[in-house]
Amino acid sequence: IRWGEVDTLVSSEAEAVYAMQLLALGVDRAETYLESLTLLLKRLCQAGHWIYGEAWAASSDHQGLQRTSAWFGASPEAVRAHEAIGQLADEELQPCLMKALRSGLAQWACLDELLAGSRAEVMRQAGLRTWVALPIVASGDVTAVLSLYSTERQARNDPLLRRAGNMIAECAELVHRKREAELLRHTLNELEAAVRERSREVVD
Secondary structure, three states: OOHHHHHHHHHHHHHHHHHHHHHHHHHHHOOOHHHHHHHHHHHHHHHOOOOEEEEEEEOOOOOOEEEEEEEEOOOHHHHHHHHHHHOOOHHHHHHHHHHHHHHOOOEEEEHHHOOOOHHHHHHHHOOOOEEEEEEEEEOOEEEEEEEEEEOOOOOOOOHHHHHHHHHHHHHHHHHHHHHHHHHHHHHHHHHHHHHHHHHHHHHO
16 A cells, blocks of 8 residues: 555545544434434435435334334435335334344345335335335444435445444434433423322312
8 A cells, every 4th residue: 555545544534533523413412302313314315325214213112113203315206215105004114124123233125125015116116226224222222223215226235334334323322312311301291290280180
């Protein structure tokens, strides 16, 4: 390796570290849990060849998933993908997502391998060729799963998939803390409401 190539490698590595730091800062500054998920989806799509992404939150017992309102897509193709995938029942998307939830590992699916079924047909109509489910693992538990879709065929060992995994790992604890804080606020609000209702009953 020549000195010029070394300088380029060092510069690229420094830029990658800086980009990760900016991403983590942005996620940390997000006002809500859903905003943090949306920002992460946006950065993932921009960093790779993903045209559309959506987020699924794990249940409190980590045994199930629920689609959230967090999604990102900045092109007409992405809007079509969002509308098409929205037509599918959650159960049709669950197998791949649940594998990611239970294993804590990324799951990959290519349209060429989906020979039949409504999911394959929807992906074809939307021009989608690759789908990955990427878990957000914090404190040993999967707290959410991100679905990313591409119009290009990407292999399981594509460097872009590894990069996406690194970006998620960088922000996992921050996203988890956002969710825990919101759950705590929700619980406190419910307790306060219960106390007020009980107080009114006592007065009456």
